[in-house]
Amino acid sequence: MIPRSDANALALVVFDWDGTLMDSVARIVNSLRQAIGDIGAEPRSEAQLRDIIGLGVRQATQALYPGTDGAFTEALAHAYRSHYLERDTTPTPLYPGAEQVLAQLAERGFLLAVATGKSRRGLDKALKETGLGRFFDATATADEHPSKPDPGMLGYLVDRLGVDRRDAVMIGDSSYDLEMARRLGVAGIGITHGVHGAEILLRHAPFALVGSLEELPPLLEVGQGSG
Ligand SMILES: [Mg+2]
Known part of the structure; x- marks a missing residue:
């Protein structure tokens, strides 16, 4: 189970976009x-x-x-x-289970956010085209904040949503995501279906590594009991 400041704390799950939710x-x-x-x-x-x-x-x-x-x-x-x-017409599908996993986490009461190297224009277009925008309570882009691995965009999301950083987790496919999380004192979860493999991600001391989005709900203890 992900560490929390206390057992009942509402947790925030922050996702990277490219290589994490979208196979872009x-x-x-x-x-x-x-x-x-x-x-x-x-x-x-x-x-x-x-x-x-x-x-x-x-x-x-x-x-x-x-x-x-x-x-x-x-x-x-x-x-x-x-x-x-x-x-460019190269397809950019969502990774398997993306929508269901976000729906499940939202249903369970997690706050959800995106922290991305994309521009605001690029992220908003992607959120609109995929229909995933409705799941997110806040988003942060690299033209509005310092680029990863600077912890600024993650710090902004934690503050904006009023969450203790110990109750947040960052999900990402690159070393930049995990380094950003570590520098802010946020637990990082590496996902190996994107840019960086397990060997590189493990250098940044993630809380866990997963191979797919579908592994996240059980890892975050979602869907067990009535909530
Ligand atoms: Mg990425």
Whole structure:
């Protein structure tokens, strides 16, 4: 059972989006590759492109092209958004059980939130298209807060929803999610169906690792007893 400040505390479950709830990794990689070609930058490997998923656009650009300036970041971000939001047609399905798991957690009384490296525009579009927006009590994006692994966006959600950080848990597929959680003193749960595998996630001392969203309700002790 997830640690709580007291046994009856209402807990907050914060989800990362890309690679955690939505299988958008292939579209992100394809869109980045196209955007890099559009602006004539030096190509980067698939592994390099995957590894920056979850960061905000500035941090991602600096990780791929260290020392480049703001104009370069803007050009890459503009080209990327054009591909990801409008031109690329790589499917971005939700992971199995996403809607049912969120419904089950909400029904059980958990507060639910999203903390993502996406922009506000990108997240709102995804929430609308998937119909998942109705489940979330608050959301935080990387254009409104410092990028993961800075704990700022997670701290914002905890404060905004009035939850003790000991009663929150962060679910994510990348080291950035787990490092963010650890830096705030929030329990992290790594999910291995996205960008980073178990070996990398375990370096950040997660409370638990799961292979699918469907493993979360029992881990969070949902659905046992009448509540
Ligand atoms: Mg992710």
